[in-house]
Amino acid sequence: MKRYETKDIRNVVFVAHGGAGKTSLAEAFLYDARAVTRLGVPGTDASNFDYEPEEVKHHATLQTSIGYVEWQKKKINILDTPGDQNFLVDTKITMQVAADAVVVVVSCPDGVQVVTDKVWQLSDELGLPRAIFVNKMDRERADFDTCVADIKKSLSEKASPIQLPIGKEGAFEGIMDLLSLKAFRFVEEGTVMQSYDLPSGLAETARKAREKLIEDIASSDDVLLEKYLGTGELSDEEIQRGLAKAFLSGGLIPVLCGSAGRNIGMQPLMDLIANTFPAPDQRPARPGVDDKGHAIERSARDEQPFAGRVFKTIGADIGKISLVRVLSGKLTADSNVVNSSKDHAERAGALYALIGKKRETVSEVAAGDIIGLAKLKVTKTGDTLCDEKSFFRRPDLDLPQPVIKYAVQPKSKGDEDKLGAKLHDIQDEDIALRVERDRTSKEILLCGMGQSHIEVTVEKLRRLGIEVTLALPKIPYLETIKGRVQNVEGKHKKQTGGKGQFGVCYLHLEPLARGTGFEFVDAIVGGAIPRQFLPAVEKGIRDRMTKGVIAGYPVTDVKVTVIDGKYHDVDSDSRSFEIAGSKGFQAAFKSAKPLLLEPVMEVEITCPEEYMGDIMGDINSRRGRVLGMESKGKNQVIKAHIPMSETLKYSADLRSMTGGRGSFSLAFSHYDELPSHLADKVIAEAKLQEEED
Numbered sequence: 063m064k065r066y067e068t069k070d071i072r073n074v075v076f077v078a079h080g081g082a083g084k085t086s087l088a089e090a091f092l093y094d095a096r097a098v099t100r101l102g103v104p105g106t107d108a109s110n111f112d113y114e115p116e117e118v119k120h121h122a123t124l125q126t127s128i129g130y131v132e133w134q135k136k137k138i139n140i141l142d143t144p145g146d147q148n149f150l151v152d153t154k155i156t157m158q159v160a161a162d163a164v165v166v167v168v169s170c171p172d173g174v175q176v177v178t179d180k181v182w183q184l185s186d187e188l189g190l191p192r193a194i195f196v197n198k199m200d201r202e203r204a205d206f207d208t209c210v211a212d213i214k215k216s217l218s219e220k221a222s223p224i225q226l227p228i229g230k231e232g233a234f235e236g237i238m239d240l241l242s243l244k245a246f247r248f249v250e251e252g253t254v255m256q257s258y259d260l261p262s263g264l265a266e267t268a269r270k271a272r273e274k275l276i277e278d279i280a281s282s283d284d285v286l287l288e289k290y291l292g293t294g295e296l297s298d299e300e301i302q303r304g305l306a307k308a309f310l311s312g313g314l315i316p317v318l319c320g321s322a323g324r325n326i327g328m329q330p331l332m333d334l335i336a337n338t339f340p341a342p343d344q345r346p347a348r349p350g351v352d353d354k355g356h357a358i359e360r361s362a363r364d365e366q367p368f369a370g371r372v373f374k375t376i377g378a379d380i381g382k383i384s385l386v387r388v389l390s391g392k393l394t395a396d397s398n399v400v401n402s403s404k405d406h407a408e409r410a411g412a413l414y415a416l417i418g419k420k421r422e423t424v425s426e427v428a429a430g431d432i433i434g435l436a437k438l439k440v441t442k443t444g445d446t447l448c449d450e451k452s453f454f455r456r457p458d459l460d461l462p463q464p465v466i467k468y469a470v471q472p473k474s475k476g477d478e479d480k481l482g483a484k485l486h487d488i489q490d491e492d493i494a495l496r497v498e499r500d501r502t503s504k505e506i507l508l509c510g511m512g513q514s515h516i517e518v519t520v521e522k523l524r525r526l527g528i529e530v531t532l533a534l535p536k537i538p539y540l541e542t543i544k545g546r547v548q549n550v551e552g553k554h555k556k557q558t559g560g561k562g563q564f565g566v567c568y569l570h571l572e573p574l575a576r577g578t579g580f581e582f583v584d585a586i587v588g589g590a591i592p593r594q595f596l597p598a599v600e601k602g603i604r605d606r607m608t609k610g611v612i613a614g615y616p617v618t619d620v621k622v623t624v625i626d627g628k629y630h631d632v633d634s635d636s637r638s639f640e641i642a643g644s645k646g647f648q649a650a651f652k653s654a655k656p657l658l659l660e661p662v663m664e665v666e667i668t669c670p671e672e673y674m675g676d677i678m679g680d681i682n683s684r685r686g687r688v689l690g691m692e693s694k695g696k697n698q699v700i701k702a703h704i705p706m707s708e709t710l711k712y713s714a715d716l717r718s719m720t721g722g723r724g725s726f727s728l729a730f731s732h733y734d735e736l737p738s739h740l741a742d743k744v745i746a747e748a749k750l751q752e753e754e755d
């Protein structure tokens with residue numbers, strides 16, 4: 063690939079609700095700009111962007127994928143993202159790190175959907191300029207005016223059509239450009255755009271719509287507005303300039319229409335991107351720190367030192383490629399760089415321009431471009447890379463907490479190590495996936511953003527040769543006590559001929575404040591237990607504490623005081639006192655009103671107002687406690703404490719309660735007493751398990 067100058071680069075991310083047609087649009091761009099010779103079909107083997115087997119199986123994009131076209135001498139970097147809520151972390155990072163502008167795809171018959179709302183809000187937060195492409199104009203019940211009204215109401219009043227459709231549903235055939243008042247049809251499989259006379263029935267509607275558009279453009283700039291109000295017209299040049307300025311500031315959000323599926327309406331969108339979307343150097347500089355931690359900024363200019371950031375990692379199992387957005391400076395092949403997030407040297411060997419997984423080398427890229435780097439050693443998604451001599455680091459990515467956890471086990475014994483290694487590879491590509499090991503149960507836990515996220519991970523494992531089973535994770539209960547007991551005996555005595563075993567201790571046991579852990583007090587006087595055996599008593603108690611006394615869960619928040627003991631000159635040894643300590647502790651624990659503690663999560667639920675009643679009722683039925691509520695835009699945010707055992711399937715339950723419009727985050731908050739009727743069940747299960755073992 064040739065080198066493109068910064069001013070000729072456009073980094074555009076396609077975002078939408080699942081199935082709105084992002085990938086279809088991306089494939090049609092490639093085809094119409096002659097970057098490929100055959101039109102790719104999303105969600106099939108013939109797709110350039112959806113190339114992973116799991117994407118083909120689910121007919122959906124599950125991770126960010128890139129491609130590029132040359133259009134009007136500009137290089138348009140296309141960033142295609144997932145629209146499923148389970149995989150939105152990729153979408154968010156791509157928007158945040160790699161994009162300079164957004165095309166929001168709305169399926170005309172479906173209108174604004176849950177994820178459309180979400181990505182819209184995110185682009186608001188990131189201050190990214192946006193255009194809206196109303197897709198599937200060829201489908202039944204596709205009505206442009208209805209869809210635009212919905213967009214204005216649900217997303218922004220600033221949305222303003224710059225085109226009108228010609229023909230409806232099955233008879234949809236072309237587009238009327240409101241600025242030039244020309245009609246276009248798309249021939250030769252959509253690859254050629256042909257201008258033709260405005261159908262006479264549409265002329266009046268078009269003129270009216272144009273007037274409204276010019277008014278919108280004028281309203282976003284004082285000088286233009288004055289001229290427009292004075293003369294009632296704007297020159298073509300003023301209109302173009304006004305549109306670009308309004309687009310950049312968000313004062314006007316252009317709405318286009320077409321059918322990606324039938325390849326109608328791609329060229330005008332590519333024109334808008336090439337002529338009106340910002341080049342990387344028109345976007346704000348990015349803040350970060352230098353090697354002394356001082357705040358500095360970088361912008362997309364060749365003369366600055368190189369800095370870049372990885373927004374996606376692909377091919378971890380076959381040949382890892384890190385997708386890098388060049389933030390500042392140019393990057394030349396075979397240069398030494400530094401991973402400033404990890405303080406580690408890296409080598410940028412070959413630079414790849416990528417279309418899906420197909421790659422072509424390039425010797426140098428300008429500031430602002432997007433590039434693939436192969437075989438980086440320590441670099442992961444989110445890391446900053448920089449020039450060896452000029453340190454720059456961006457703040458860490460803010461990743462959402464997983465909302466769902468499953469315990470995972472290989473079906474065949476002996477696959478444990480392989481499972482660990484493969485999960486590591488999968489995590490390289492999918493940074494929303496977390497792998498944890500439970501401290502008490504030792505289970506491997508897969509933590510993800512929803513049910514399908516975990517299921518797709520299992521499918522990837524299967525493809526990599528490991529069959530696994532999933533189970534809901536065990537709840538990490540803890541054991542503790544409410545009462546205090548005194549002077550409890552722990553005795554170990556064994557006489558089997560020869561040297562015997564003998565050790566006795568007397569203990570007090572009392573509860574400690576929640577979260578304190580364990581305290582061991584030696585209150586022995588007069589050598590009732592010789593000094594050297596006291597650590598053995600403590601060890602015996604600590605061992606027992608990790609194994610639990612009533613249900614096999616670790617013991618916490620207790621204070622043990624050893625007050626007395628007995629020993630034998632010949633038979634006593636460390637082992638005997640360990641056992642005595644353990645026995646004494648168990649006896650004391652059982653009579654000190656033992657109880658179980660359960661983990662409680664802090665949950666933050668975001669949902670539209672109308673679901674509040676249901677959600678609050680549901681929190682109650684989960685033994686939860688509402689901490690507070692506030693409104694945030696069109697949504698309500700509820701904070702609550704809910705016991706962990708009641709949150710395991712919350713993801714699916716919230717989805718069905720809100721038709722997918724609610725979302726939530728979870729984080730561990732504290733331990734609280736498990737009500738006794740539930741504790742009895744857990745204890746009974748533990749006994750059963752012990753007998754089976």
Ligand SMILES: Nc1nc2c(ncn2[C@@H]2O[C@H](COP(=O)(O)OP(=O)(O)OP(=O)(O)O)[C@@H](O)[C@H]2O)c(=O)[nH]1
Nearest residue numbers: 080081082083084085086122123145198321322323
């Ligand atoms: N009739 C019609 N079908 C379309 C159009 N655009 C896309 N489709 C179909 O809609 C389905 C989804 O299209 P995709 O391009 O995969 O949608 P997406 O937005 O990438 O979806 P995700 O990757 O799952 O988020 C596919 O079956 C497409 O063939 C269109 O303009 N008209």
Ligand SMILES: [Mg+2]
Nearest residue numbers: 084085122123
């Ligand atoms: Mg897709």
